[in-house]
Amino acid sequence: MTSTLITLIIAAVIVVFGLTTGLILILNVTKKLRTGKETMEIRKEILKYGSPAKAIIQDIAETSSSMHGRPGVRLDLFVTQEDGQTFQSVVTTFIPVIHIPKFQKGCEIDVKYMGEGNVRKVEVEDAYVI
Template sequence: MSTTLITIVAVIGFGLITGTITMIMIFKLLRNNKQKQHLRKSILMEGIPAEAIIYDITQTSSSMDGRPGIRLDLTVTQVDGRTFPTIVETYIPVTHIPQFQKGSVIHVRYIANGNERKVEVEDAYIP
């Protein structure tokens, strides 16, 4: 075999391998995002309603469908009066921005899984 043929086969083989790895990573990422969206929706549909106080709000560098991404530092008050702190990253419609200020009380829903709690904001944007 000539050196040129070996080089061509090596380049094609390398391209196929890297292309396959890239496609696998993309499909895993898409599946993971779909699972996260499903979890968020199920928390909002089936979660326990509660109120939360916003202690800090920070805009993230992301956005979804024109809605800004935010990180909320919350203290959630459960129905039984106990509280727990949490940080939620979500997207909010621009028209809801006045509701999301430090010290504001917002409605959330959460699910408890052992000591871990997953919280979602009721007025957040879910595609």
């Protein structure tokens, strides 16, 4: 009789552990999806309302991610604002395959930025945003 009770307790612990881990996993996935959606909304806002600028690609590196067949890249940019001021920025984005020739080291690209001082968020105009 005690072995049956022990077996039931072990089974209950396993079920509770499984449900708890599943709930934690679902909450984390939901949080990441929400964060990703918020990030995309910010990116769209920068592209819609941001100040236009030109940027020279100092370095480009492919990331291990892709989105809908578009490769992820990390761009080190030297951005020149319309008033002539400059700043450095690093942008991780996705570019359509057709635009790859425009995204080479030394090429000038169109960007938009928001923010002031040392805190500026930059987005690439020809990048892929859902």
